[in-house]
Each structure stands twice: as C-alpha cells, then as structure tokens.
Amino acid sequence: MSEPLDNTFAALSDPTRRAILAMLLEDDMAVTDVAEPFEMSLAAISKHLTILTRAGLISQEKRGRVKWCKLEPDALKAASTWMQSFGQFEPVNLDAFEAFLNAEFGREAP
Amino acid sequence: MSEPLDNTFAALSDPTRRAILAMLLEDDMAVTDVAEPFEMSLAAISKHLTILTRAGLISQEKRGRVKWCKLEPDALKAASTWMQSFGQFEPVNLDAFEAFLNAEFGREAP
DNA sequence: TTTTTCGTCAACCGTTTGGTTAAGTGTTGT
DNA sequence: ACAACACTTAACCAAACGGTTGACGAAAAA
Numbered sequence: 617m618s619e620p621l622d623n624t625f626a627a628l629s630d631p632t633r634r635a636i637l638a639m640l641l642e643d644d645m646a647v648t649d650v651a652e653p654f655e656m657s658l659a660a661i662s663k664h665l666t667i668l669t670r671a672g673l674i675s676q677e678k679r680g681r682v683k684w685c686k687l688e689p690d691a692l693k694a695a696s697t698w699m700q701s702f703g704q705f706e707p708v709n710l711d712a713f714e715a716f717l718n719a720e721f722g723r724e725a726p
Numbered sequence: 727m728s729e730p731l732d733n734t735f736a737a738l739s740d741p742t743r744r745a746i747l748a749m750l751l752e753d754d755m756a757v758t759d760v761a762e763p764f765e766m767s768l769a770a771i772s773k774h775l776t777i778l779t780r781a782g783l784i785s786q787e788k789r790g791r792v793k794w795c796k797l798e799p800d801a802l803k804a805a806s807t808w809m810q811s812f813g814q815f816e817p818v819n820l821d822a823f824e825a826f827l828n829a830e831f832g833r834e835a836p
Numbered sequence: 837t838t839t840t841t842c843g844t845c846a847a848c849c850g851t852t853t854g855g856t857t858a859a860g861t862g863t864t865g866t
Numbered sequence: 867a868c869a870a871c872a873c874t875t876a877a878c879c880a881a882a883c884g885g886t887t888g889a890c891g892a893a894a895a896a
Binding site for chain 2: 852853855856857858862863864
C-alpha cells in the first residue's frame with residue numbers, strides 16, 4: 617500500500633528521527649546510547665528506530681544483548697533524486713551541510 | 727512548534743501531494759484542474775494544497791474566482807541540503823530524475 | 837544463582853491525518 | 867436576478883502517530 621518514498625519522507629518528518637540520523641552519521645550506536653540524550657522513554661526511541669529501519673534509513677544488528685544501529689545512506693538516494701529535481705539541480709557542498717547541522721542541533725538536540 | 731523541515735518532509739510523504747507537485751512542474755494550474763485526475767473529492771485536494779502551501783512548496787494566487795497554484799522550488803533547498811549530506815554528496819542528473827518520474831507516475835498517478 | 841542491563845511488546849491515551857459529505861462564500865455568465 | 871461555477875469550511879469518521887507505563891525475555895555481571 618505505502619511506497620518506499622512515503623516511508624522515507626514520513627520518517628524524515630520527525631525532528632527526533634532526524635537528530636538520531638545525525639548522531640549515527642558520526643558512529644554506529646547502541647539503542648540505549650541513542651536514547652540517552654533525549655528526554656523521552658527508551659520505548660519511544662525504540663519505536664522511532666523501528667520506523668527508521670522500516671524506511672531503510674538505518675539497519676539494526678543484534679550482537680549479544682546490544683542492538684547496534686547503523687546509518688544506511690543509500691535509502692536517501694531515491695528521495696534525494698526526487699527532491700533535487702525541484703531544487704534547480706544545485707550541487708550541495710559540505711559547508712552548507714555543516715551550517716545546517718549546527719542550526720539543527722542548536723534547536724533540536726537536547 | 728513544528729519546524730519548517732518537519733512540514734516539508736511531512737508534505738512530501740504523501741503520494742497524492744508528490745503527484746500534484748510533479749503536475750505543477752509542467753505548468754501552473756487551477757485547483758479544479760489539479761483535482762481532475764484524482765479519484766477523490768475536491769475538498770480533499772483543497773486540503774492537500776493547503777498543506778503544500780503551509781510547507782512553502784507551492785503558492786496560491788486568486789484571480790477572479792480561480793485560484794492558481796504555482797510550484798515554489800526554493801522551499802526544497804533546506805530539505806535537499808539535509809538529505810544530500812547523508813547521500814554521499816552525489817550530484818544528481820536529469821536522466822535519473824526522468825526515470826524516477828516515469829516510475830512514480832506509472833504507479834501513483836491515476 | 838541471582839540480579840542487573842538491554843531492549844521489545846502490549847495496552848492505553850490524546851492528537852493528527854486523510855478522507856467523506858453538506859453547507860456556505862464569492863465570482864462569473866445568461 | 868438568477869443559475870452555474872470555483873473553492874473553502876465545518877462536522878464527522880477511521881486509522882495512524884507519538885508518547886506513556888508496566889510487564890516481559892534474553893544476555894551479562896555479581
């Protein structure tokens with residue numbers, strides 16, 4: 617019923633999930649460590665991670681009792697392609713991203 | 727409460743709204759004409775257009791009794807920047823977009 | 837072995853979403 | 867003046883969302 621692109625964009629529409637993705641950009645993390653900086657329950661974060669997994673934006677691998685979360689950048693390609701088509705086909709540079717990340721973290725990450 | 731990026735991604739998460747954007751890529755359109763190809767009420771399309779407007783993805787200008795809808799590609803820039811950062815910074819080309827649009831229309835557009 | 841840690845699941849709750857139909861507001865054409 | 871057209875709004879509905887708490891299973895540590 618719902619297309620991959622639906623799930624990708626829906627997953628990205630939540631600031632908590634975007635913050636999680638930004639965290640995972642730095643390193644793979646365990647669920648508990650992902651949850652630590654947020655002011656919400658572990659169960660809530662677990663749900664967010666399920667949504668991100670369903671959207672293909674991350675993968676989760678269980679080793680022992682710890683479940684490791686890993687960014688999967690490829691899932692963003694289709695969505696990115698769709699968006700760029702409306703965005704005048706400008707190439708993106710890292711500086712713009714860094715500035716954006718700072719802004720995002722300044723407001724959203726605890 | 728909700729950030730611009732939230733609204734942008736949420737607006738893009740619905741296939742009807744993405745199809746509307748693709749239609750508007752070709753030309754400005756009146757609300758009734760936007761609604762024509764879809765199997766849902768005019769009121770429903772009107773709501774979708776409100777959501778797209780709130781997200782800044784389109785603008786609506788009333789001339790007489792007709793309300794014209796116009797694509798606003800700039801609103802996608804911030805979101806696009808965010809996404810590209812996770813997508814290995816690959817430049818996007820038009821061929822990929824065309825292929826994607828065809829696939830999208832084949833499945834989603836009535 | 838017992839206890840703590842890691843994480844999910846189930847049930848619940850209030851809000852939002854995506855759709856419907858019906859009524860209402862302007863604008864245009866006859 | 868009146869009818870048709872172009873939309874929007876209101877009220878309603880079922881389903882999904884985003885969060886909670888509490889119970890639970892599996893793995894690790896004591």
